[in-house]
Amino acid sequence: MAVSADKRCITVALVGNPNTGKSTLFSALVGVYQRVGNYPGVTVEKRTGRFEFAGQSFEVTDLPGLYSLAPRSRDELAAVDVLLGREPGVEPIDIIVCVVDASNLERNLYLVSQLLELSVPTVIALNMMDVAERQGIQIDSDELARRLNVPVVPIQAHRGLGVGRLRQVLAELADSPRTITPLTILPQAFGEACEQLLSELEKRDWLKCLSPQSSSHLARGEATFSQPNSPLKAPAYRFWAGRLLLDSTGFLQKAIWGERAKEVKRLVEAAREQLRRQGFKVPQDETHFRYEWIRTILDGVVVMPAESSPTLTDRLDGVLTHRVWGTLIFVLVMLLMFQAVFRLAAPLNEAIDSAIQGIAGWLTAEMAPGAFRSLLVDGVISGVGAVLTFIPQIAILFLFVAVLEDCGYVARAAFLMDRFMSRIGLSGKSFIPMLSSFACAVPGIMATRTIDNERDRLTTILVAPLMTCSARLPVYALLIAVFIPDQRYLGGLLGLQGLVLASLYALGIVTAVVVAITLKTTLFRGRSPTFVMELPSYKWPSPRTIILRAWERVVVFVRNAGTIIAAISILVWAALYYPHDLRSLPPELLRRQQELIVLRDTLPPGSSQRQRWETELEQIERQITAAYQRSSFMGRLGRAIEPVFRPLGWDWRIGTAVIASFPAREVVVATLGVMFNLDADVAEANQGPSPFHDRLRSAVWEGTDRPLFNIPVALSLMVFYALCAQCAATLAVIGRETNSWRWPIFTFAYMTTLAYLGALATYQIGARIMTGT
Amino acid sequence: MIRFAWGKNGFWREERPSSQVVRLEELPAGERAQIVSLSGPEDVVHRLEELGLRPGTVIRVFRPGNPCIVCLGGSKLGVRADGHVQILVSPLPGPPRCRHRHGWGWRRAAIVSPTAPGKDVPDPLPPAN
Numbered sequence: 001m002a003v004s005a006d007k008r009c010i011t012v013a014l015v016g017n018p019n020t021g022k023s024t025l026f027s028a029l030v031g032v033y034q035r036v037g038n039y040p041g042v043t044v045e046k047r048t049g050r051f052e053f054a055g056q057s058f059e060v061t062d063l064p065g066l067y068s069l070a071p072r073s074r075d076e077l078a079a080v081d082v083l084l085g086r087e088p089g090v091e092p093i094d095i096i097v098c099v100v101d102a103s104n105l106e107r108n109l110y111l112v113s114q115l116l117e118l119s120v121p122t123v124i125a126l127n128m129m130d131v132a133e134r135q136g137i138q139i140d141s142d143e144l145a146r147r148l149n150v151p152v153v154p155i156q157a158h159r160g161l162g163v164g165r166l167r168q169v170l171a172e173l174a175d176s177p178r179t180i181t182p183l184t185i186l187p188q189a190f191g192e193a194c195e196q197l198l199s200e201l202e203k204r205d206w207l208k209c210l211s212p213q214s215s216s217h218l219a220r221g222e223a224t225f226s227q228p229n230s231p232l233k234a235p236a237y238r239f240w241a242g243r244l245l246l247d248s249t250g251f252l253q254k255a256i257w258g259e260r261a262k263e264v265k266r267l268v269e270a271a272r273e274q275l276r277r278q279g280f281k282v283p284q285d286e287t288h289f290r291y292e293w294i295r296t297i298l299d300g301v302v303v304m305p306a307e308s309s310p311t312l313t314d315r316l317d318g319v320l321t322h323r324v325w326g327t328l329i330f331v332l333v334m335l336l337m338f339q340a341v342f343r344l345a346a347p348l349n350e351a352i353d354s355a356i357q358g359i360a361g362w363l364t365a366e367m368a369p370g371a372f373r374s375l376l377v378d379g380v381i382s383g384v385g386a387v388l389t390f391i392p393q394i395a396i397l398f399l400f401v402a403v404l405e406d407c408g409y410v411a412r413a414a415f416l417m418d419r420f421m422s423r424i425g426l427s428g429k430s431f432i433p434m435l436s437s438f439a440c441a442v443p444g445i446m447a448t449r450t451i452d453n454e455r456d457r458l459t460t461i462l463v464a465p466l467m468t469c470s471a472r473l474p475v476y477a478l479l480i481a482v483f484i485p486d487q488r489y490l491g492g493l494l495g496l497q498g499l500v501l502a503s504l505y506a507l508g509i510v511t512a513v514v515v516a517i518t519l520k521t522t523l524f525r526g527r528s529p530t531f532v533m534e535l536p537s538y539k540w541p542s543p544r545t546i547i548l549r550a551w552e553r554v555v556v557f558v559r560n561a562g563t564i565i566a567a568i569s570i571l572v573w574a575a576l577y578y579p580h581d582l583r584s585l586p587p588e589l590l591r592r593q594q595e596l597i598v599l600r601d602t603l604p605p606g607s608s609q610r611q612r613w614e615t616e617l618e619q620i621e622r623q624i625t626a627a628y629q630r631s632s633f634m635g636r637l638g639r640a641i642e643p644v645f646r647p648l649g650w651d652w653r654i655g656t657a658v659i660a661s662f663p664a665r666e667v668v669v670a671t672l673g674v675m676f677n678l679d680a681d682v683a684e685a686n687q688g689p690s691p692f693h694d695r696l697r698s699a700v701w702e703g704t705d706r707p708l709f710n711i712p713v714a715l716s717l718m719v720f721y722a723l724c725a726q727c728a729a730t731l732a733v734i735g736r737e738t739n740s741w742r743w744p745i746f747t748f749a750y751m752t753t754l755a756y757l758g759a760l761a762t763y764q765i766g767a768r769i770m771t772g773t
Numbered sequence: 774m775i776r777f778a779w780g781k782n783g784f785w786r787e788e789r790p791s792s793q794v795v796r797l798e799e800l801p802a803g804e805r806a807q808i809v810s811l812s813g814p815e816d817v818v819h820r821l822e823e824l825g826l827r828p829g830t831v832i833r834v835f836r837p838g839n840p841c842i843v844c845l846g847g848s849k850l851g852v853r854a855d856g857h858v859q860i861l862v863s864p865l866p867g868p869p870r871c872r873h874r875h876g877w878g879w880r881r882a883a884i885v886s887p888t889a890p891g892k893d894v895p896d897p898l899p900p901a902n
Contacts, residue, residue: 068823072816104847107825135847248815283815287822314835317849321836415851418840422853428840530817531840531853532824 009050009059010174011091013083015115016099017108018065019408019536021127023047023545025099025157026062029167034548045552046090053167056174059091067107069114070243073452074739077255083118084236086210095173096122097166102132102139102154105302109294110287116148117242119182119235121173124152125166130159131537136305144301149181158542182235185293186242186286189278194241197271201241206264209256210240244268245275246283313408313537320412321535330416333409334435337400341393341439342470348392356385374577375570383569386664387562390440390729393470394557397439398550401432401447406541406549411533418531424513425520427453427531430460434512437467441730442557445737455524459516461737462747465730466512468505468722474666475721476501482693483714500718507722511754564732568663575634576660576671584631585624593620626676634660648720648756649713649763651701658720663728665721672696712766716759724755797832797852797860798839805833806862813858824850826860 016022026034030049047062063079071077078087085092098115100108115122126141145152151169155162184191201207244252245268253261253268272282281288320326360377367373404410410432418428429451437444444464451457480497487496582590596617603610629635638656645655653676661668676695699708725731731744738744794809808830811818821827825845836842840853854860 068820070819070823072820101847106846107848110823110825137847246819248819283819284822287819287827291825291827313849317835317842321842411851415840415842418851418853422840422855427853428851530813530821530855530858531851532821532826533851534824535842535849535851 009057009091010094010170012058012060012095012097012170013093014060014062014097014099015083015111016065016125017067017101017104017111019534020065020099020101020108021157022065022099023062024542025097025125025127025155025163026060027544027548028157028160028163030060032548051167054171056171058167058170058174061090061093066111068111069239070246071255072247072249072251073454074255075449076452077252083120084239093120095170096120097125097170098122099125099127099157102126102129103135103137105139105298106291106294109297110290112148113183113185113290113293116150116183117185117235118239119180121180122150123166123169123173124148124150125157125162126152126154127157129154129162130156135311138303140301144297147297147301182238186289187280189275189280190242190245191238193245193271193275193280194238196274197241197245197267198237200267200271201264204263206257206260207237210237245272246286248283311537316538317412317535320409321415323416326412326416330413333404333413337397338438340400341396344396345393345470349389352388352392353385356381356388371577371580375573378577379570379573380566382667382670383566383573383663386569386667387558387565390471391554391558394440394443395550395554397436397443398553399546401436401443402546402549402553403541406539406545408536408538411535414533415535422531424516426456426459426516427451429531429533430456433460433464434467437464437469440469440471441465441467441727442733443553445730445733446553446556448737455520455526458738458743459519459524461734462519462743462750463512463516465725465727465734465747465751466508466515466723468508469727471665471727472504472721474669476504476718478669478672479714479718482696483709483711500715504718504722507719507758511723515750515754562729564728565663568728569667572634572660572663572667575637576629576632576656578633579631580628581631585627589620589624589627593617593624596620629656647763648716648759649710649767650717651708654708654713654717658717658726661726665724665726668721668726710770712763712770715766716763719762720755720759722755723751723758725751794861794863797834797843797854797862798837798841800834800837800841800862800864802834802837805831805865807831807865809861809863811858811860817858821852821858821860826850826852831865832862 014022014026026047026049030051033051034047034049045064049060049062051058051060061082063082064075066076066079069080069083071080081087082090083093083096096115096118098112100112112122112124124145126139126144129139132139139154141152141154151173153162153166153169155166157163198207201210240256244264247253250261250265253264257264275282320329360381363373363377363381367376401410404413414428414431416428417431421428421430430448433444433447433451435444436447441464444467445461448457448460448464451460480500484497484500488494489496596613600610600613600617603613630639634656635652638652638659642652642655645652645658650658654672657668657671660671676699696709697707700706701708725748731748734747735741735744795806797806797808800806808826808828810828811821811826825848826832826843830845832843832845834841835844835849839855840851842849842851852860
């Protein structure tokens, strides 16, 4: 059947094992015209791009790397759904391009054997031909194409070789689709069991859950889905039936049928039982028959070299995966990465910070005072500023992680760390997310997508925010500089301030370990997953891939986390601003303000008396701001729940500042500045002794002359910030990545409880020691 | 860093009959072995088999221990077989070649089996570049 394809775009899916150069081929095919999004509800990155060839336009979708079409998690299911057109809102796939690593044909053909059963037109892109040749592997690609009955195109994606030929083959397929006879590799008995299962499902009208949203364009008139009367023969239905039979975990039933999974399970069990009686071992026989098929296909097609000697990758691995040297190098790499993140980001952060301050100052000067100015300056600009100051370090971190991923080192790091991580019930794959969380929990949580075990992934997501992220540093820096005496021990080698900072980092790590162990023994009990990870060959990272990947992630971060932080900042601003009632102010303050304004204007600018008055006026205005905040909704709330904070040694002002820092932790520094009515110049507050520091030291409990801050209070505040979940972006990302509101709420609840208890214990013990000695 | 298991297997390996079946994590570095069986939860075993770790496959140990690194086909896999999953292998005769004699900090496997290298089993290692 000829395709009336002139009007329509041909959709092409890129499939393949991980590390086969799939993304490189994708970039070579579509250039920089690519978009990244997410499939609704799952975290699979949806990467699409377009190209034109011979008057035909193609839309290419890059699916995540798969070793097999057997879905075991929602993310894998999403990839399979896209292939079979079951994903809503996604065009059905017309042509599959399977990228195959020529130097590892046997394992790669496993996925091919499953793809060829779908009866979707397929092209094999035989990548890394150069690597295979260098290793002395000879492949007869024409014979392979003949045996598989699909086009096989040898390519070298990183050099762009063979890509033109691939485009040509795609165009030929689009013009003249062939009738495809789906491959059957598994024995007759299996096919019969599939049909039996399908007919049972059809009888109960449960089959429509498997139906695609729309049928494939090219395969229309072929066998895929277009025969509603005989779905039992349609390859896609048979694929699903086969997967159901082979999925011993019951994951598919639950994911597809939801509440009816139990009834479906009965049917599946019955069909499985029949299979077993016929001597088919579920699920082991699937791999057996497929690898047998691969053996017959490859027999005579591939000639392996007789002798093999160590490759460069082997030599590098000899050092990099070594228990001593490898770990040492790993620690060095991590140190370097963090140094870079903090060092390189600092000047950029300062630039962004001063730009924001500049805009805020300009707006304050240009606009008339009032709610709108306050909204712009204190709400919008400070909210957007909070997002922007994150970006440099996140971008640099993403860049580093992308380099490590692309050159193949991440798999080695996971291997090295697996020994430790398995002690706390996780696997090595949890390590990189945890590590990224030291810069920021948001990319850390996004990096958990590589963890294939759902329980492990959730545990990692829930403990990642406990890692000391860079947003905690301003809080620690301020409180340590103000309240921890600068004592030095061991001849100046060890400083008390540094020790406190180090113990706060340690507190986060130890708590994360304890929480992870607790979660793995209670909520996420179950066997820890077996750790299997491919260690791909090392390669030079490709700058284009790295920059594109880091850029995409930054965009996703800004879109998701950024909007949330900005929105909540505005909410918090409103709670701190309104009702803004003039009557709530002490009358003498207003009177003095009016007086000063009149007095000031009587004198010429530059006279010393006028300057004195101006200083006093600023002082009065700050007091007015503080008085407004005291009577604002947030201030009232803070005062109402002051009894809750008292056992921690905090008064209502600290409490309010802590609540107001919900959008992002570091906001507390600015809010404390306003609360203790000072210039809100945060940049100044971070540098050396300043009026702000003195002011904090001399703050007293309202109505008394008892000092508010002392070492136990500062420590309790720091412990609170080490453990709390005062970060809207993190919670939003947890919600998005787990696709539920339960987990962010749970995270917030457990972390706030821990933080409160930790701060309580710190203050109470600290206060006892202070008064006792 | 001499691990107990290494010492045990390394020093007394020659006395062991070649048909003996051991756990994957007990194999010393450089040793070739054929996988005899995998046991454990069905879905985990299935996934391992999909990756090529299945009965009959010949592997070579690159980094011994648990987790270990094995070479099979053209790829290297990091594997940790813990309490739930057991991978039993039967060591193959042949000199335990050291895979990276140019690396640092790695000792050459000292014991050479008296039997000649068996050519009946295909070499699972990726060839040199």
